[in-house]
Amino acid sequence: MTTEQSPALDNLLTESRSFPPSPEFAAAANATADWYTEADADREAFWAKQAERLHWDTTWTQVVDWSDAPFAKWFVGGKLNVAYNCVDRHVEAGHGDQTAIHWVGEPGDTRDITYAQLKDDVSKAANALTSLGVTAGDRVAIQLQMIPEAIVAMLACARIGALHNVVFGGFSPSALRQRVDDAEAKVVVTSDGQYRRGKAAPMKANVDEALEGAASVEKLIVVRRTGSDLEGDVPWVEGRDVWWDELVEAQSADHEPEAFDSEHPLYILYTSGTTGKPKGILHTSGGYLTQAAYTHNAVFDHKPGEDVYWCTADIGWVTGHSYIVYGPLANRATQVVYEGTPNTPHEGRHWEIIQNYKVSIYYTAPTLIRTFMKWGAEIPAGYDLSSLRLLGSVGEPINPEAWMWFREHIGSGNCPIVDTWWQTETGAIMISPLPGVTHAKPGSAQQPLPGISAKVVDDAGTPVGNGGGGYLVLDKPWPAMLRGIWGDDQRFKDTYWSRFSDQGYYFAGDGAKYDNDGDIWLLGRVDDVMNVSGHRISTTEVESALVSHPTVAEAAVVGASDATTGQGIVAFVILRGDAAQAGDEAIQDLRNHVAKEIGPIAKPRQIMVVPELPKTRSGKIMRRLLRDVAENREVGDVTTLADSTVMDQISKGLSSGS
């Protein structure tokens, strides 16, 4: 027995590579190093300056009111219209002809939408919602694939002060119903069908099933997307259902945007449910838009009228809200929106789009980068990617090997990469390198942005030193912070504010560490941390060690109860093409590889080769389901999986094979 106190989280992996920005990039960058000093000297003045990026109908009188913590108010007394800020003001400033959206449909059809057209579309849709009786404060649920109408519908809600509640297009009827009921949505927006991997699949049919007997829903608006490509008739409920085109086209393109209070609610969005039951996160207007616009400008170094920006997220995820809709449009971006999957009709689809539209900023997720690695570097090598000048990653810790591959094979070895840490709850990016300033390190999100304060603390809430691991907390309020969980203040306090209530810290639920330079590394969910013989080991570091082996495409590890060590590490791996049939020797080799990379304590007890991993819509691995498999339990709630058949594929593979 040892009496010394064990650390909150062990620090196993070290990284010595560092990439300074090129002098040219640094010289032209939006953000500069003195933003850190400026924000440190006077946080409120710094945020007040960021809020001036927006048009306010009435100026605020107080930057932040934290007297009713943890319920924050930002830009108190200010009034603005979020949609006006994202659309109209650019048209009024003479940029009506600039393309806002280069939309690419999966079958190959395209639409280019200018800011002037977007203004008309949003105005008509706002009039349409009003004609159905939607007023400020009402909730509108939106279940749509990545088509322009999704963005238009969100902005139309914002324009009239209604809250949108976007539900991922792939979610089941029961998942949609849960979110419609919880938010008591009055109107739902969907489409007839969606293109998925080259085929038209019904969408409205699922929504009909979801809405059977839904008490709050008065109208269902249906966008025509697949039309006659869809087999069979689109079911119709007389009196409830209306076609989007018939309803919206009949409206006037004149709509006077009303100025709403800075704290007027903007939307509800349910979290991924990676670790538990989804929470209805509430965001409001002025602070949220300020931080979305500021971060989109600083972190992506976005130059309006010059850059072509592409965020590959789905609109059903917070990244789609802040970095497809609100941040980029507030900053007058020209952006690509792509409807389909990355391998339809071929595995070079993204690179082809980047080549065609000369995309300069590309923001995606580690899960996709690892998939591209699996498909092979020769695929992107066949396209001209020279327009790219900045790459971004979000959603999970990015393994150093994936980071290096991204830099080398997509970023020609010279694009800055921004690894952005944030959550549905934070509303916008919180921890990230600043391109042009930070010397980037593969795998690390590095530093809180200017104006943001974050710390890694131990069990008692005391900051750990360099080289130490612990819990990530946010110790000061920030403009885009959630204002609560919809309808459940107690859950809001319990979930985020009770763990370090003495200090008043927001507990993010993630493990993290400082390296020897004081840079922050995210280490995955605290719920997923493994305890092996008293060592607290993060899933991230073991997974990164596995992925650094040439035969491994993807890896997920969990701690399964173990009679001798408390927990044992069980790894699930997807192997690359030719290694897919790994024998005992190859498995042994992998176990030794982990031991060599990060130490014998992290050597997996067991490694299982699987065809797929269970993931949420944002590509996050749901380790709790794998823990169920590793401990031979019945598998828990799978409703927020992107593909609900994955768990069957995994258990089938395991019972027949290894």
Ligand code: ATP
């Ligand atoms: P739930 O809270 O319901 O389990 P979720 O946390 O998966 O859902 P999101 O808000 O989409 O839903 O995800 C936020 C989480 O994603 C963060 O807490 C963190 O664990 C992870 N994450 C996001 N970006 C990064 C990043 N750059 N590095 C490491 N982890 C990240």
Ligand code: MG
């Ligand atoms: Mg979460």
